[in-house]
Amino acid sequence: MTPRFLPAFAAAATLLTGAAQGEDTPPQIVNPVGYWAQYEKIIQVDVPLRGTLREVYIDSISGRLARLTGKLPYGSKIVMRDFKAAPDGKGGWLIRNGQFVPGEPTGVLVQEKERGWGAGHPDSIRNGEWDYAVYTPQGQPIAINAEKSCMGCHQQVESTDYTFLVQNFFANWMNR
């Protein structure tokens, strides 16, 4: 290929890529189950009054970038693994280092941000370029209506890039 064809090739590639991510194509949200080595755990969220906990992960590349910038980059895959808390055998919950211990897994939730995503959702409910998926602990997809199940609540935290805790985590990392 001679250099004079390069701009045309690049333009065609851009068009093709754009078409692939257009409004008619639903986002292909990552299924992280079985690929845990690609993720790092950043936060544990205990819910003591109902005896559950959530482990929050981010893909390792985005985690490294977010530590440098304090912001969540495109390509961020936030994964939440939900568990029942392990019982202590005395009617309470097992506590280790001041935190719940994971018991039975109950689900896997994913929040992913990619350039151009979100255009298929009404502006009134859209979460920027984030979209959502839910899986069983074994990795089977669970059909959800993200606009009803996820976006309504996350819209309340637009100021922290539609995340409840993760943006705070990296912002605090920057401010240490």
Place this chain on the structure above:
Amino acid sequence: MTGELHGRSWAAALYRAATAAALLLAGAMIAAPAFAADSSASAMSDDAFRRLSRLGAERPEAAVPAPPVNVTLTLANGAITPSSATMLPGDKLVVVNDTKTRQFVWGQRVNYAFDYRATPDDTFTHEPGQSLAIALTLPGIYQIGVVADPHMRATVTVESPR
């Protein structure tokens, strides 16, 4: 002559040193059993105290852990009051929703967080007027927040055990 004087002086000094060493050793033998099982002063037995008191010792105050207390934050008028509080591990952080709407209240300390969800519903933690309490055991500085209003924030410090 001079040698004899020096000799008596050495003997006297030796006698005084031996006496002091014997007294020190006796004191140590009395005190040692009192601290053998537990190095803390609060573990001192009455018998050990009686023996030590003959040497002029005073009983140290026993370290009694403070009972857990409730520290209360109130949501009202677009703010959390007080905006900062300090507690000890095991104390309960009570949050009262004194607004007219449901609220979602969370706390975050770097890589550990908690929230007050008490039902299967993920969209809120507190009904209007509701008060919920959680015991915090992990020391650190927590930011307490309300999802619906990024300006409603408070800081709670859980101090390390002394």
